[in-house]
Amino acid sequence: MAETATGDDRPVLTIDLAAIVANWRMLAKLAAPAIAAPAVKADAYGLGMAEVAPALAAAGASEFFVATLEEGTALRRLLPVASIYVLNGLPAGGAAGLLAHRLIPCLKSMVDIEGWTGAQAPAALMMDSGLNRLGLTREEVSELAGAPERLAKLDLALVMSHLACAEEADNPMNRRQLEQFQADVRRLRLSGKRLSISASSGIFLGPDFRLAVVRPGAALYGIAPLNNQPNPMRQVIKLEAKILQVRRVDRGMSVGYGATRRVAAPGFIAIAGMGYGDGLLRSLADRGCAFLGDRRLPVMGRVSMDLITLDLGATAPDGAVPGAMVELIGPSHGVEELAAEAGTNGYEILTALGGRTRRTYLPAGKHP
Amino acid sequence: MAETATGDDRPVLTIDLAAIVANWRMLAKLAAPAIAAPAVKADAYGLGMAEVAPALAAAGASEFFVATLEEGTALRRLLPVASIYVLNGLPAGGAAGLLAHRLIPCLKSMVDIEGWTGAQAPAALMMDSGLNRLGLTREEVSELAGAPERLAKLDLALVMSHLACAEEADNPMNRRQLEQFQADVRRLRLSGKRLSISASSGIFLGPDFRLAVVRPGAALYGIAPLNNQPNPMRQVIKLEAKILQVRRVDRGMSVGYGATRRVAAPGFIAIAGMGYGDGLLRSLADRGCAFLGDRRLPVMGRVSMDLITLDLGATAPDGAVPGAMVELIGPSHGVEELAAEAGTNGYEILTALGGRTRRTYLPAGKHP
Numbered sequence: 190m191a192e193t194a195t196g197d198d199r200p201v202l203t204i205d206l207a208a209i210v211a212n213w214r215m216l217a218k219l220a221a222p223a224i225a226a227p228a229v230k231a232d233a234y235g236l237g238m239a240e241v242a243p244a245l246a247a248a249g250a251s252e253f254f255v256a257t258l259e260e261g262t263a264l265r266r267l268l269p270v271a272s273i274y275v276l277n278g279l280p281a282g283g284a285a286g287l288l289a290h291r292l293i294p295c296l297k298s299m300v301d302i303e304g305w306t307g308a309q310a311p312a313a314l315m316m317d318s319g320l321n322r323l324g325l326t327r328e329e330v331s332e333l334a335g336a337p338e339r340l341a342k343l344d345l346a347l348v349m350s351h352l353a354c355a356e357e358a359d360n361p362m363n364r365r366q367l368e369q370f371q372a373d374v375r376r377l378r379l380s381g382k383r384l385s386i387s388a389s390s391g392i393f394l395g396p397d398f399r400l401a402v403v404r405p406g407a408a409l410y411g412i413a414p415l416n417n418q419p420n421p422m423r424q425v426i427k428l429e430a431k432i433l434q435v436r437r438v439d440r441g442m443s444v445g446y447g448a449t450r451r452v453a454a455p456g457f458i459a460i461a462g463m464g465y466g467d468g469l470l471r472s473l474a475d476r477g478c479a480f481l482g483d484r485r486l487p488v489m490g491r492v493s494m495d496l497i498t499l500d501l502g503a504t505a506p507d508g509a510v511p512g513a514m515v516e517l518i519g520p521s522h523g524v525e526e527l528a529a530e531a532g533t534n535g536y537e538i539l540t541a542l543g544g545r546t547r548r549t550y551l552p553a554g555k556h557p
Numbered sequence: 558m559a560e561t562a563t564g565d566d567r568p569v570l571t572i573d574l575a576a577i578v579a580n581w582r583m584l585a586k587l588a589a590p591a592i593a594a595p596a597v598k599a600d601a602y603g604l605g606m607a608e609v610a611p612a613l614a615a616a617g618a619s620e621f622f623v624a625t626l627e628e629g630t631a632l633r634r635l636l637p638v639a640s641i642y643v644l645n646g647l648p649a650g651g652a653a654g655l656l657a658h659r660l661i662p663c664l665k666s667m668v669d670i671e672g673w674t675g676a677q678a679p680a681a682l683m684m685d686s687g688l689n690r691l692g693l694t695r696e697e698v699s700e701l702a703g704a705p706e707r708l709a710k711l712d713l714a715l716v717m718s719h720l721a722c723a724e725e726a727d728n729p730m731n732r733r734q735l736e737q738f739q740a741d742v743r744r745l746r747l748s749g750k751r752l753s754i755s756a757s758s759g760i761f762l763g764p765d766f767r768l769a770v771v772r773p774g775a776a777l778y779g780i781a782p783l784n785n786q787p788n789p790m791r792q793v794i795k796l797e798a799k800i801l802q803v804r805r806v807d808r809g810m811s812v813g814y815g816a817t818r819r820v821a822a823p824g825f826i827a828i829a830g831m832g833y834g835d836g837l838l839r840s841l842a843d844r845g846c847a848f849l850g851d852r853r854l855p856v857m858g859r860v861s862m863d864l865i866t867l868d869l870g871a872t873a874p875d876g877a878v879p880g881a882m883v884e885l886i887g888p889s890h891g892v893e894e895l896a897a898e899a900g901t902n903g904y905e906i907l908t909a910l911g912g913r914t915r916r917t918y919l920p921a922g923k924h925p
Contacts, residue, residue, distance in 0.1 A: 196626055196651025231834030231862050231913065256834070256863040257913075258564055277801060277830060277863065281880045283564025298802050300879060317804075321812045322864060323828055326804050353816045362816055433645060434666050436685075436694050444689045448721050448730055460691055462645060466599030466624070466908045471901050472840065494599050494904060495624040495645065496690060511668060512649045533839050536862060540834045544912060545599065545625075 199547045200430045200463040201514070204236050206244040206553035208423040209409050213245055215421070216405045220392050223399040226252035228388065228406030230260055230276065235468075235540040236410055236426065237548060242267050244553040245409075254404050258283050261292040274313055274347065278323065279304045293346055297323040299332065306342050313347035314340075316373050318366040318386070320353040325373075334376050347402060348374060348382045355390035356416045363394055390414040412535040413525055420525070428518035428542070430463035430479065432511055435501070444498050445490030450475060457501035458489060459509055466494040468541035469517065470531040473497075477530045480521035481506055481513065567915045568798045568831040569882070572604050574612040574921035576791040577777050581613055583789070584773045588760050591767040594620035596756065596774030598628055598644065603836075603908040604778055604794065605916060610635050612921040613777075622772050626651050629660040642681055642715065646691065647672045661714055665691040667700065674710050681715035682708075684741050686734040686754070688721040693741075702744050715770060716742060716750045723758035724784045731762055758782040780903040781893055788893070796886035796910070798831035798847065800879055803869065812866050813858030818843060825869035826857060827877055834862040836909035837885065838899040841865075845898045848889035849877055 217225035227250050228234075233241035242253060242264055252272040255261045261275045275287065278297040281304075287294055288310055295315040296302050305312050317324030325333070333340055350370040354360040370386055383401035389408035391398045393415050413420035435457055438444065442452045461479065465471045469492055477488040479499055484506045486499035501509050518524055524535040531538065585593035595618050596602075601609035610621060610632055620640040623629045629643045643655065646665040649672075655662055656678055663683040664670050673680050685692030693701070701708055718738040722728040738754055751769035757776035759766045761783050781788035803825055806812065810820045829847065833839045837860055845856040847867055852874045854867040869877050886892055892903040899906065 196648040196654040198625055198645055198648040198651070199627060234862075235834075257566055257830070259567060259913075277566055280564040280566040283566070286564040298879070319811070319816075320814070321804060321806060321810055321826065322861065322866065323802055328805065353811065353814055357815075360816075362811075434691055436689060437696065438689060442689055443687070443721065443730075446688070446721055447725075448687075448728075458689065462625070465905045466603075468909075471905045493690065494602075494908060498690065511666070537833045537839045540862060540911070541836075541909065543908070545627075 197547065198431050198433060198462045199545060200428065200467050201549060202542055202546045203427040203429075203549045203551065204240070205425050205551040206240060207551060208411065208425045209241055210244055210248045210553045212409045212411065212422050212425070213248060213250060213405070216389070216392055216403070216408060220399045220403045224252060224402045226250065226254060226274070226402055226404050227409055228254040228404050229264065230254065230256035230406070231540050234406060234410045234536065235542045237550070238264060239267060240550050246271060247553065252402070254406075258286050258292065262286070262290050265290040265292065272346070276315075276323070278315065284308055295349065296343075298325065299329050302339060302343065306339070309344070311344045311346040313349055314343070314345055314379070316348065316350045316370060318350040318369040318373070319362065320351050320366075322351065324350060330373050330376065337378060340377060340379070345379065345382050347385055348379050349385040349402075351388070352386060352391050355388065355394060356414065358394060358415050358418070363391075363398070367398060407536055410539060411524060412539075420523075424520070424523060426518055426524070426539070427516065428546075429514040429516050430461040430497070432459045432509065432513045432515060433462050433496070434460045434511055435505060435509060436460070443490075446493060447491060450490035454503060456503045457505040457509070459486065459499045459501055459515070461497050461499060461515055462495065463497055463517065464493045464495045466543070467545050468543040469497065470533065470538070470541060472531045472533070473527075477517075477527060478522065479515040479517050480519070481509055481515050483521065486515060565915065566799050566801060566830045567913060568796065568835050569917060570910055570914045571795040571797075571917045571919065572608070573793050573919045574608060575919060576779065576793045577609055578612055578616045578921045580777045580779065580790050580793070581616060581618060581773070584757070584760055584771070584776060588767045588771045592620060592770045594618065594622060594642070594770055594772050595777055596622040596772050597632065598622065598624035598774070599908050602774060602778045602904065603910045605918070606632060607635060608918050614639060615921065620770070622774070626654050626660065630654065630658050633658040633660065640714070644683075644691070646683065652676055663717065664711075666693065667697050670707060670711065674707070677712070679712045679714040681717055682711070682713055682747070684716065684718045684738060686718040686737040686741070687730065688719050688734075690719065692718060698741050698744065705746060708745060708747070713747065713750050715753055716747050717753040717770075719756070720754060720759050723756065723762060724782070726762060726783050726786070731759075731766070735766060775904055778907060779892060780907075792888070792891060794886055794892070794907075795884065796914075797882040797884050798829040798865070800827045800877065800881045800883060801830050801864070802828045802879055803873060803877060804828070811858075814861060815859060818858035822871060824871045825873040825877070827854065827867045827869055827883070829865050829867060829883055830863065831865055831885065832861045832863045834911070835913045836911040837865065838901065838906070838909060840899045840901070841895075845885075845895060846890065847883040847885050848887070849874055849881065849883050851889065854883060
């Protein structure tokens, strides 16, 4: 159980920077000779870019991916010399901002290419190979194939694409996307450039998918890279909430908003200090759980903004007293399990953890 | 459409402080002579306590509700003289922190009462009347009824309870809770104290429910107080995202992660710069929508961390170009509509809006 500050009833999110660094090293070793460039967008998937990025840089990471100019600007303040790629590309009117902070846009369209031509600074080129999200369209690839001088003016540090179904190792779409990407690269005479198609999951699809650069995000933070396979990543976070009150309930009573949940038998409930205002998704109503030691405590009724109610059963377990911490995410109950209960994925569980939760960092240590 | 800063592709959340103040005035007038004390917990339901609370104080609000000691401490820095109630009560070891910032705990249990006895500072008393969340249990009420000297030592500024089903005007549980609360108040000889049972919705259940103090939260921020009835509140927020790229798609192509969504007919899609990393719930996959003017643009496929994909139809509407802003929440598509699409309530829609969204405030004006 976490030590909580006196008088502090907030949930506690403990983030193990050493585990993040260990995950990065494992991925970097697996992907070598490809470079493993961490994705730290969305505040390092909700875990705190200001702590995570310097820890990874200290361990040797030298290239990073963020989503937006604002994230890149914040990362540049933390890492003066790293290569920083902005996945959303060139914002309209944003060239000066990118240049001022030496950020590398992932050019996604002819508009972006034209906007960056003349910038005399490196760029990445984002090609769409079937995700139909950001990246050059089929029409734009054809247009560029007929006008190679338009690419020749760019200093391309990276040519990349992104997989739609990388978590599904057997999905034939993965190889189709890789082949489409490689065909486009040849067509645009970019075979000599550094190439990248894989984020976390793609690394585990085999050596063909690793190319020159991989861009792990989720796996760094402990999320399983492949569906239906054991998770090889170290767990990174522990999320705990404090029991504020324990109550006796009787058959027929209702619990929580909407009186949706009726008590079936006499017993005890605990009210804990975490709710959807802290990022604990409301979809966990009557589905999520917490652990006190090895005792599973199901969520009863709706999740409130600041509180959840846990079923202690007919006999409250030892230690289920006000002030005790219960585990929402940790060794007994991983991110994926909570995500399954909430009907979402581990990524959203992490990014939802809001500003009200108290973050505690376990240091990465010194392993230069 | 919002003016966005040059090079800034983030979503924009526009918060109309004048509308929040107007909602507070409307509720205060309706509830009078009861005092309308705003709930500004969870960062004013995600809209920014630092802006919202001073605007309400300038309009005349003098008592406020937060959930935790930390929120109370932050609010005290903003409002040196307001009465600030901490709904989660007395944290273990937190009396000194509350006293230092003149915060008023909502004592929820015998443990809290004992912890505050001798503090020589005001408290509120939270009684549970059927929600089975925080508050004195039936057993504790009986215990206190037999030992009135334990309450006599407290300076009770407020005696309160909380409704479970207040959004349902016809639910008989509302009156049962009110009667239980009033019976408990009489039993504890607290009838001379200021009483409170209603948050936003309770105000609309009729004069009996207004008592001395009402504690509106959601309705201040534009959320409908009653289910299945017209929303009398002014809308407070507009949420917009920027189109980053427009693509042609053809029959049989897939869109987004998991390739879950197949294109049925040739047409156009727009990729906009907002995702669950910004608090746009992942449950909106294939269910949410955005508006461009009066044209409804359904969400296609999964919501990504940083991006959503919108269906522009067979013919892209005028103005659906990179750089244009689409409306996720606003006059065309209210908080409740987005909440229904996401399978949640408006409260979670608001509190989920994360730190990456750019907030713009429309001033409350000067109406002392």
